[in-house]
Amino acid sequence: MGRYFRRKLLIYGVTFVIAVTINFAIPRMMPGDPIARMLAQNKVSNVESAARMHAYYNDLFGLDVPLWQQYLNYWGALFQGDLGVSLFAFPSPVSSVVLDALPYTLGLLLPAILLSWFVGNGLGAIAARSKWLDNTALPVSYLLTAVPYMWLAILLAWVGGVILGWFPVAGGYSFSFSGPQFSWNFIVDALHHWFLPFLSLFLVALGGWAIGMRNLVIYELESDYSNYMQTLGAPRRLVRRYAFRNAMLPQISGLALQLGVVVGGALVTEVVFAYPGLGSLVLDAIQNQDFFLLQGILLFIVIGVLVFNFLADVVYVLVDPRTRLGLEGGAS
Amino acid sequence: MSLEVNDLRVHYRTLKGDVRALDGVSFDVADGEIVGLAGESGCGKTTLGKSLIRLDGRMRHVGGTVALDGEELPIGDDRAMNKRRFKDVSIIPQYSMSAMNPTRRIGRMIADLLGSRGIAYRDLKRELVQRLELVGLPEKVLDNYPIELSGGMKQRMVMVISTLLDPSLLIADEVTSALDVSNQKAVAETLVRFRDMGFVKSMIVVTHDLSLVYQIADTIMVMYAGRIVEKASAETIVKAPQHPYTKALISALPEVGLEYGDRKLKSIPGKPPQLLNPPTGCRFRARCPLAGDECAEQPPLVGIDRGHEAACWKLEESNARA
Amino acid sequence: MTTDATLKSDSVGESRERLYFAFRNPKVVIGLAIVLGLLLVGLIAPLLLSAEPTQQFDAKSASPSGEHWFGTTYFGNDVFTQFAYGIRSSFMVGALGGGIAFVIGLTVGFTAGYRGGLVDEFLNMLTNVVLVLPALVVLIVLSTYLENRGPVSQAIIIGVFSWPWVARAVRAQTFTLRNRDYVDLAKLSGKRAPQIIVREVMPNMASYLLMSVILLFGGAILFAAMLDFIGLGPTDSISLGSMMQQSMAWSALHLGLWWWFVPPGLAITAIVGGLYITNVGLDEVFNPKLREM
Numbered sequence: 001m002g003r004y005f006r007r008k009l010l011i012y013g014v015t016f017v018i019a020v021t022i023n024f025a026i027p028r029m030m031p032g033d034p035i036a037r038m039l040a041q042n043k044v045s046n047v048e049s050a051a052r053m054h055a056y057y058n059d060l061f062g063l064d065v066p067l068w069q070q071y072l073n074y075w076g077a078l079f080q081g082d083l084g085v086s087l088f089a090f091p092s093p094v095s096s097v098v099l100d101a102l103p104y105t106l107g108l109l110l111p112a113i114l115l116s117w118f119v120g121n122g123l124g125a126i127a128a129r130s131k132w133l134d135n136t137a138l139p140v141s142y143l144l145t146a147v148p149y150m151w152l153a154i155l156l157a158w159v160g161g162v163i164l165g166w167f168p169v170a171g172g173y174s175f176s177f178s179g180p181q182f183s184w185n186f187i188v189d190a191l192h193h194w195f196l197p198f199l200s201l202f203l204v205a206l207g208g209w210a211i212g213m214r215n216l217v218i219y220e221l222e223s224d225y226s227n228y229m230q231t232l233g234a235p236r237r238l239v240r241r242y243a244f245r246n247a248m249l250p251q252i253s254g255l256a257l258q259l260g261v262v263v264g265g266a267l268v269t270e271v272v273f274a275y276p277g278l279g280s281l282v283l284d285a286i287q288n289q290d291f292f293l294l295q296g297i298l299l300f301i302v303i304g305v306l307v308f309n310f311l312a313d314v315v316y317v318l319v320d321p322r323t324r325l326g327l328e329g330g331a332s
Numbered sequence: 333m334s335l336e337v338n339d340l341r342v343h344y345r346t347l348k349g350d351v352r353a354l355d356g357v358s359f360d361v362a363d364g365e366i367v368g369l370a371g372e373s374g375c376g377k378t379t380l381g382k383s384l385i386r387l388d389g390r391m392r393h394v395g396g397t398v399a400l401d402g403e404e405l406p407i408g409d410d411r412a413m414n415k416r417r418f419k420d421v422s423i424i425p426q427y428s429m430s431a432m433n434p435t436r437r438i439g440r441m442i443a444d445l446l447g448s449r450g451i452a453y454r455d456l457k458r459e460l461v462q463r464l465e466l467v468g469l470p471e472k473v474l475d476n477y478p479i480e481l482s483g484g485m486k487q488r489m490v491m492v493i494s495t496l497l498d499p500s501l502l503i504a505d506e507v508t509s510a511l512d513v514s515n516q517k518a519v520a521e522t523l524v525r526f527r528d529m530g531f532v533k534s535m536i537v538v539t540h541d542l543s544l545v546y547q548i549a550d551t552i553m554v555m556y557a558g559r560i561v562e563k564a565s566a567e568t569i570v571k572a573p574q575h576p577y578t579k580a581l582i583s584a585l586p587e588v589g590l591e592y593g594d595r596k597l598k599s600i601p602g603k604p605p606q607l608l609n610p611p612t613g614c615r616f617r618a619r620c621p622l623a624g625d626e627c628a629e630q631p632p633l634v635g636i637d638r639g640h641e642a643a644c645w646k647l648e649e650s651n652a653r654a
Numbered sequence: 655m656t657t658d659a660t661l662k663s664d665s666v667g668e669s670r671e672r673l674y675f676a677f678r679n680p681k682v683v684i685g686l687a688i689v690l691g692l693l694l695v696g697l698i699a700p701l702l703l704s705a706e707p708t709q710q711f712d713a714k715s716a717s718p719s720g721e722h723w724f725g726t727t728y729f730g731n732d733v734f735t736q737f738a739y740g741i742r743s744s745f746m747v748g749a750l751g752g753g754i755a756f757v758i759g760l761t762v763g764f765t766a767g768y769r770g771g772l773v774d775e776f777l778n779m780l781t782n783v784v785l786v787l788p789a790l791v792v793l794i795v796l797s798t799y800l801e802n803r804g805p806v807s808q809a810i811i812i813g814v815f816s817w818p819w820v821a822r823a824v825r826a827q828t829f830t831l832r833n834r835d836y837v838d839l840a841k842l843s844g845k846r847a848p849q850i851i852v853r854e855v856m857p858n859m860a861s862y863l864l865m866s867v868i869l870l871f872g873g874a875i876l877f878a879a880m881l882d883f884i885g886l887g888p889t890d891s892i893s894l895g896s897m898m899q900q901s902m903a904w905s906a907l908h909l910g911l912w913w914w915f916v917p918p919g920l921a922i923t924a925i926v927g928g929l930y931i932t933n934v935g936l937d938e939v940f941n942p943k944l945r946e947m
Contacts, residue, residue: 139931142934146930147922148895151915151922155916155919157907158907161907162907224427227427228427228431228432231425232422232494233419238444242433245435246434257786260787260788261789261790263790267791267794286794289798298791301791306786321435322434347675
C-alpha cells in the first residue's frame with residue numbers, strides 16, 4: 001500500500017513540476033515580446049501607467065537574470081501564493097481573481113461529475129441486464145458522448161432558455177443582485193441559473209459512464225470467476241452482484257482520469273452560458289491576452305485535478321483489496 | 333454405473349454453421365472410477381467436460397442422453413441443470429488461478445455461494461476446515477483474498493470448494509497445466525485421495541498430459557475430432573494401444589514427461605479435420621497410414637478385450653504391424 | 655482454449671473473413687456511411703461551391719432556402735459554404751491530430767512494453783503524467799501564445815497531448831505478447847526489436863490498433879472544436895467550432911438564427927458518433943464472442 005501511494009504521489013509531484021515548468025517556459029520560448037503584446041492588446045493609453053506596468057511585468061518575468069535563476073524565482077513566488085497580477089482585472093492579483101470564480105466552477109463540476117457517475121453506472125449496469133434496454137440506452141449513450149460539450153449547452157440554452165423561456169441563458173445570478181449574497185432569493189436565483197449548465201455537463205458525461213459500466217459488467221460476467229460461480233449453480237443474481245461490484249472499481253479510477261476532460265467541458269459550457277466561473281475567466285484572459293491570469297488558472301486546475309486524483313486513489317485503495325494488499329500496487 | 337453417456341452430440345453455433353465438437357460420444361463411468369480423457373487440442377475433450385455440467389452460450393445440445401446415478405442430467409436445460417450442479421456434478425476448471433472473485437474474502441465467497449444454494453455456511457464450516465487441512469491449507473486462508481494465495485494454494489482451494497458438497501461426478505479440466513512439476517504431482521495425488529475418501533464418487537480427468545492420467549486414471553479414453561477412438565485401462569492404452577491414432581499419440585511422446593502438449597504430432601502428417609463440415613467415414617482417415625476403402629464408412633466402437641474398445645476397421649492389421 | 659482451435663479457420667482466410675463480417679455488421683456499415691458521407695461533403699462541396707466561406711451576401715440572417723441551403727449568418731455568409739469548409743478542416747485536424755497521437759502512443763507503448771526495465775519506468779511515468787494533465791487547459795494556454803494558428807499547428811499540439819491512453823494499452827498488450835513463442839522464435843533467429851514489433855507483435859493487435867485510431871480521430875475532432883469555440887481556432891480559416899463561436903458571439907440564440915449553430919454541432923456529433931458506432935461494430939467483428947451473441 002505504501003508503495004502504491006508513493007508511486008502515485010511521485011506521479012502527481014512530477015506532473016505538478018511539469019505543469020509549472022510549462023507555465024514558466026511558454027512565455028519565454030514563444031517568439032516576440034509577450035509583455036508588449038499584452039500591453040498593446042489592452043491599449044493601456046496612459047503613458048505613465050503603461051511604463052509602470054511594463055516595468056512591473058518585466059520585473060515579474062525577471063528577464064534580466066540568468067534562466068535558472070528566473071526559474072528558481074518563479075518557484076519562490078509560487079510558494080508564496082504569488083501568481084502575479086491580472087492585467088484584465090488590474091491591479092487584482094491573479095490568485096484572488098481565480099478564487100472568486102472558483103466556487104462557480106466547482107459548484108457546476110462536482111455535482112455534474114458525481115451525479116453523472118452514479119446515474120451512468122446505474123444505467124450501464126441495468127443496460128447490461130436487458131437486451132431491450134441495451135438497444136435503446138446504448139445508442140443514446142454513444143450519441144451523448146459524441147456531442148461536443150458546447151453544442152449541447154447551446155441547444156439547451158436555445159430550447160430551455162429562448163424557446164421555452166424557462167431558464168435564464170446567461171450569468172450566474174440575476175443583475176438585480178449586485179453580487180453574491182446569502183439569502184433565499186439569491187440561492188433560488190443562483191440555482192435557476194445553475195441548472196442548464198449543470199444539465200448540459202451532466203448529460204454529456206452520463207453517456208460515457210453508462211457505456212463504460214455496461215462494457216465492464218459484460219466483461220466481468222464473462223470472466224473466470226463468474227463462470228465458476230455459474231458452473232457451481234450460483235443464481236444469476238449473485239453472479240451479477242459480484243460482477244457489478246468489481247466493475248465499479250475501474251470506474252473509480254476512470255472518474256479521476258475523466259476529470260481533465262470534464263474540466264475542459266465545464267470551461268466551454270461556462271462560456272456558452274456566460275457563467276462566471278473559470279471558463280468565462282479563461283475567455284476573458286484569452287481575449288485580453290492576459291497571460292498571467294491564464295497561467296494562474298492552469299495552475300489552479302492542475303492542482304485541483306491532482307487533488308481529486310489523489311482522493312480517487314484513496315477511495316480506490318479502500319474498496320479494492322488488490323491494491324490494499326500492495327501486491328499489485330502501482331501497476332497502473 | 334455412475335455416469336452413462338449415450339450418443340451425445342453437442343455443437344458450437346457459429347455464423348458459418350454448426351461446429352460438431354461432440355459427434356456421437358458414448359461411454360460409461362463406474363462408481364469410484366477415474367477416467368482420463370486425452371486427445372489433441374480441439375478434439376472435443378474440453379467440450380465433453382463442459383457439456384456434462386454447463387454448456388456455454390454458443391454450445392447447443394443436439395442429441396443424446398446423459399444419466400448420472402440412473403437419473404437423467406438435463407444438460408441442455410440451464411435452469412433445470414442448476415439444481416444438479418455443485419451437488420451432483422462439479423468441476424475443477426482449468427482456470428483455477430482466476431476462478432475466485434478477486435475482491436471477496438474466500439470464506440465470504442464460499443458463504444455467498446452456499447447461501448445461494450440454500451445451505452448454511454455454518455453447518456459446513458467444520459467439514460470445510462477439515463478438508464482444508466487435508467490439502468495443507470490453514471483455516472485462516474478463508475479470511476484471505478485470492479491474490480494472497482500462491483498458485484498451488486489457489487488450485488487446492490478450488491479443489492476443496494468444488495468438492496465440498498460431495499458430488500457424484502467431478503470433472504477435472506486440465507487441472508495441472510498451470511502448475512509446476514512438484515505441484516502437479518501433489519494435485520494428482522489429492523484427486524485420488526478425494527476419490528478414496530469418498531468426497532467424489534467418480535471422476536473424469538481431462539488433460540493433455542498423458543503421464544498424469546497414466547498415474548491416476550483407471551481408464552483412459554482417447555478422443556479424435558469429436559469422437560472417442562479408443563477406451564481401455566490406463567495400462568493398456570500406454571502399453572498396448574490398438575487404434576492407429578492412439579499408437580501415433582503414444583509413440584510421439586518423448587520418453588520423459590509423456591506430454592504431447594499443443595504441438596502438432598510430428599509422426600502424423602496433417603492436422604485434425606475441420607469440424608464444421610467433417611469428412612464422412614473415419615475422421616482419422618486422411619492422416620492414417622493404414623487407411624483403405626472401407627474407412628469411407630464410419631467404424632463403430634467395438635470391444636476388443638474386457639474393457640477395451642476401439643473404433644477402427646483395421647484393428648487386426650494394426651496389431652499385425654505392431 | 656482447446657475448443658478455439660477447431661473454431662478458428664486458417665489464418666490466411668482470417669483477415670478476409672473479418673472483412674466479410676465487418677461489411678455485414680450493420681453498426682460498421684451505418685457508422686462508416688455517416689462518416690464517409692460527411693467526408694464526401696467536406697471533400698467535394700468546396701470544389702463545387704462558387705462562394706467563399708468569408709464572402710458576404712446581401713441576404714443577411716436569412717433562413718434556409720433554395721439559394722442558401724443552410725441560410726446565412728448575421729453578416730450574410732452562406733452557412734452551408736462555411737459548413738462544408740468546416741467539415742473539411744475537422745477531418746484534417748482529426749486525421750492529423752489523431753495520427754500524431756497514434757504514432758506517439760504506439761512508439762511509447764511498444765518501447766515501454768518491449769524493453770521493460772528502466773526505459774519502461776521512465777516512459778510509464780511520462781505516460782501517467784500526460785494522462786493526468788488536463789489536456790484542454792494546457793492546449794488553451796499553448797494556443798494562446800501562438801500568434802498564427804493554423805489547422806496544422808492545432809493538430810500537432812492536440813496530437814502531442816492525447817496519446818497517453820493508447821500508450822498505456824499498447825504497453826500492456828505488448829507485455830503479454832512479448833513472451834509468446836513466435837516472438838521468442840523471432841528473437842532467436844536474430845531479428846532486431848523494431849522488426850519483431852512490426853512483424854510479430856503488431857499484427858496480433860491490429861484490430862485493437864485500428865480501433866484506437868478511430869477513437870483518437872474522434873477525440874482530436876472534439877478537442878479542436880472546443881479550442882475553436884473559445885476563439886483559439888485557426889486564425890485564417892473557418893471551422894465548425896469557430897462557426898459556433900461566431901454564432902454565440904453575435905447572439906444567434908436570441909436572434910433565432912438556429913441554422914447558424916445547429917449544423918456545425920450536428921456535423922461534429924455525426925462524425926464522432928459515426929466513428930464510435932463503427933468502433934462498436936468492429937469490436938463485435940474482432941471479438942467473435944460478441945459476434946455470436
